[in-house]
Amino acid sequence: MISVTSKTLQDLEFHTILQTISERCNTDLGKQKALEITPFKEAESLLPVLNQTSEYLASFTNNNAIPNHGFEAITKELQLLNIEDSYLDVASFHKISGLTATAITLLQFLEKFKEYYPALHSKSSQLNIVKAIIKHIEEIFDKYGEVKDNASPDLLNIRRNIQLLRGKINQSFGLALSQYNSAGYLDDIKETVVDNRRVLAVLAMYRKKVKGPILGSSKTGSIVYIEPEATFRYASEFNQLEYEEREEIIRILKLLTNTIRPYREDLASYQEFLSDIDVVAAKAKYANKINAILPQITNEKRLYFREAFHPILYLNNKTKNEVTHPQTIELTNEGRVIVISGPNAGGKTISLKTIGLLQLMLQSGILIPVHERSETFLFDRILTDIGDNQSIENHLSTYSYRLKNMNYFLKKCNDKTLFLIDEFGTGSDPELGGALAETFLEEFYAREAFGIITTHYTNLKILANELPHAINANMMFDEKTLEPLYKLHLGQAGSSFTFEVAQKNGIPYGLINRAKKKIEKSKVRFDQTIATLQKERSKLEKKLIEPLKQAYKRSCAKLHRRSDPEPRLFKC
16 A cells, blocks of 8 residues: 655645646546546556556557547536436436447447457446437437427427417518508518517507507617517417427426436446546556656566656756756665765756656556666655755744654655655754764665665765665766766765865865865865766776777678678677
8 A cells, every 4th residue: 555645746746747637638527537646555456547548558559549538527417317306408418428429439449459458448348338328318309409309299299380380470470561561661671580579670650550569669769669460469379389398398308317317327437437538548648748658567676767757857848859868777675775966956856856756656557758678666655855845834944844754754664665855964963964864864774665865965975885785876977067967877976076066166266275174174085085986987988988889880880791691680
């Protein structure tokens, strides 16, 4: 069972991921469900969801595209079906019919292509295909969504009478129009419509000459609108028939509602299924956008993210046409704690957040942007302490807050925990804070928890070097320009390049030298040693690796030039 606090979700900007997925949903229910995604409690529930998203992602590139799953929500209709003697209106039945047809089409498709989409088929196989719902609705409504004339014998009879009476109304109006127009009583427009009733446009001076009720007049008062007497008599009868028609339609709708009511659970299942598929599709679209995949999930305690991208940073940089640097990181029982050091603005926090966010996404059923050979296992808990969490409201300083957070870590941390701590130990006196941070790290290590921390503290770098299952790491910098390379290097602590960066930014050498004298020489020497080692490593890489690359290219060129008729078993 995984446990993740709202603080961790906030630290890792998980809601930003959910918002991006939500925007890719087609339905309002899907959008809401996407925003409510949380880490799965059980692996048995998680794995099918991951497989469903992976299958939907694969559908974008095969010839068996998954059918449309859009629908109008019937939440209110489902509520009404629970109420005795209630009935649904015409629009509601139209929505029910559309949703049912969409669901059945998708269910039949997944049954047909179950070999391509086994996880999606497994989900769909739990639902019943109830074609009777559509059949009952089609017996009452035509293709335009109107109640059919033959929906009932009484309705058929009423509508026939309406048609006959409508003919009489038109005939009587036509006779009156001809008569009064010949007499010169009408305005040039002759007729118009008032309250959906045909009326004569009678000149005001002749209003007493025309028999019938006055239904209005023009703004100037020069024209009055009169319904001919004969037409008026027919109109009253027509209104009565229209009332009878409405009452008969209501009776038919009540009968149809009662017919559909037993299928309420099926309809609720269809809506739930389609909204779930909407979220799956949105996650697949998001995965396609960030080049995400489903890595191997193992029972072995190993987190190996190869060429991993921070998804939020990746999309932001993509819009700016900027490069995003991937990171490769590994946590195992033999190296379960990584201490990342190095100068500020080098990418330490992003590297830490990348691992935490990707693991959180994966355990929430979302594919992640990593190399296909990546793998991981499922943690029971993810703990984070990232950023300055000073609380004015609770009168907690940064350090007090972090101590409170560490106390929570101590209560929850075990061998199935992933902890992520940014700038471990900061916020207090460097000596005291560093000592306490060292003690915390020893405790987390003793509990066999997996974790990544970022720090500038020398004692933590030394501790990571001394502990057999801890690893130092650093964010690489160009030794000449002191510009970050945004590459994580495992196996060696990083220098903060404090004085080098200060000098690069124009701080006088005299002041820098005075500063060096104010701190322990051992610390300066230690930091200088690390910096020197980093520079030497870079030089050795250029001296050794580059010649090897060139030699490899020359060997390949020779092989390609050989006129060997036999096909080669390898490729350079």
